[in-house]
Amino acid sequence: MSDSLPLSPRISDLARAAAPLPDYLRGLNPEQREAVETTEGPLLVLAGAGTGKTRVLTTRLAHILATGKARPWELLAVTFTNKAAREMRERITHLIGPSAEGLRWLGTFHSIAAQILRRHAELVGLRSSFTILDTDDQERLLKQLMEAEGIDTKRWTPRTLASLVDHWKNRGWTPAKLPGTEDFANGKAKSLYAAYQNRLKTLNACDFGDLLLHNLTILSEHADIAEEYRRRFRYILVDEYQDTNVAQYLWLRLLTSSTGNVCCVGDDDQSIYGWRGAEVDNILRFERDFPGAKMVRLERNYRSTGNILGAASGLIAGNRDRLGKTLWTEDEGGDKVRVRGVWDGEAEARLIADEIETARKTGLKYKDMAVLVRASFQMRAFEERFVMLAIPYTVIGGPRFFERAEIRDAHAYLRLIQSEDDDLAFERIVNVPKRGIGDTSVQKILHLARTAGISAMAAVHRLIESDELQARTRTALAGFARDLHRWRTLASDTPHPQLTEVILEESGYTDMQKADRLTGQTRLDNLKELVQAMQGFDSLQAYLEHVSLVMEMERASGDDSVQIMTLHGAKGLEFPLVFLPGWEEGVFPSQRSIDEKGEKGLEEERRLAYVGLTRARRDARISFAANRLVYGRWTAQMPSRFVDELPIDNVQPESETGYYGAAPSARQVQDRWSEGTTFGGGYDSPGWKRAQQRATSGSAQRTPPIDGVARRIESPATAAPSGQWSRGERVFHQKFGYGRIQGIEGNKLRVAFDKAGEKKVIDSFVEKA
DNA sequence: GATTAGGAAATTTTT
């Protein structure tokens, strides 16, 4: 592509001719080189899946540094995730050595915005020590405000308001700039938003959205400050540009100088966070937004085979709003993408589990395989099956470490010790563990705090002196205050990990967890992990700052296990073999996406499908079920429209799947379905519908009813009668080993395992020992 | 102030 461009006598061209090619430029293809060497002016790099995006990004930074165009601290490089930032830093260090440490402004949008905000906090009414609230704190705060307004928080949930506020902040709207009115709580949303922002100021806190929003206020109202940053950042680099929201876009505009050395890298076909405020438009409009912008397309794919690429490209071609690009690969051919219909969700899990074992025999490792689902509720079927067959697996995603209740409780203690004014932390743990300080007392404390304009802890001190509370409550509060005081004194000369241990012990938190036989052990383990994680930080302050911005924990990876994750979670990853189950209307594309966002929502779903397919290096396998158990009800499913949209040439429909439990009628339908000259369409046939009707005619049962046709039954879950267990009995479990039954609830057993601690397991997964 | 029973909801989630 660059070959066909008219050659302009640029300095870099001359330099290129004169000097030998630096090592780091070797091995780049012409487009990649162009993306690296076009350092001046606005540049959009459209990087298709698997085209070496990260390599280009890091090489570009290295190039700018190596050629002396800028020093490390004059570069602004923004990513979306901490993981991406970390990876970029590592790879640059690999390229240019330790001087990469000088890249002060390489980080996520939020961490860089937080840095800037700390320097100018007073301009938006905060102190530079402000705390960053997470979504849970945010919702609790909003709930208080709503209750103070007498709003029915069942009819209008704090969560809905939180997402509204988030939405507004994503668009860069302060309460004053908010256009129009909302239906929410009879038009009170706007005033609630204003009240919330005020409350945040008194708490010296801000939420995630504020980090960007306050930056916008500062940069647009203080020209001198904006100018200072524009001069500082000589080169700007933005990763995943397709996922930026309006606020981030405005932020970039404010930081981009007139020389406009801004390079945005992204792929409009991989924009999958629209529901979180991402604007594909940002990338589609780039050339208009940054006059004189160049565009480089990276279209050579180094990851997938021709068939996978063909299937993905054919599918995404159905989207209208895209810049368009044609991925190609030298690795033509490869296996076709297999598409199979199965009877139900269980059959799908069985099929995939069996194929995992088969693939393993051909030399693939478990960790080379991934199951990518649309929504997390689909994961359970696979987990159950994998446990049964002892296939090691890892669920990526799930509840995040720092969001677990016990971790947040521990943090609340630490926050309250660090700053007595942290009312949210106070509220969270005044009565955790139970100290006999009930809801009414807490409300009294908070009321006094609010009316007197003091912190909750200050209110506590006052109330201890007064007689407004019962003597018993006063004693409890005094005890709590005394503990806090003691810990705070201790904090000055105790390393923070030990401090945390002391607090958890002395507060009775550990004992409280020990008393919980069900989840206590897991939680205590998590707390241990927390103390471990704290070791890596110089101070409590540094640690707390870190966790507020980094919601994830370094995952211990490296073990050989099948990865189960959502399609969203899979972005940026690749696997030799990828399973894509649940391609059914309503599931994928998700009905809700379509209901809420119509055609736009559908296009985003299609991009999600594209992301899923392009994760595969050698082999992608799509499946769909005729029947699925959704919230305990059997639902007839139609194959996803995306199945139809796959180009027939790259796809291999399989009809041998009857073995996996489909009734003949369903198999016939599948045969018909796969026979069509245009791919798909067959599910309109009477046979498919009949099969579905039969399935739905019965209400909730373990399997969809099949008239008189034997299906392959091998699941102990269906075979094993329950009620054969008794408490105290010794059992063996594939994954957790030996243990003793503590309790029985229906088909679930509470088992204290010798090694793995107490777990709830399905009875069919254990055998008598 | 703690326990329990009933009812509504149930995507995706980089910070």
Next chain:
DNA sequence: TTTCCTAATC
């Protein structure tokens, strides 16, 4: 079906 949250009861 399960899970979480609120309201009613001890």
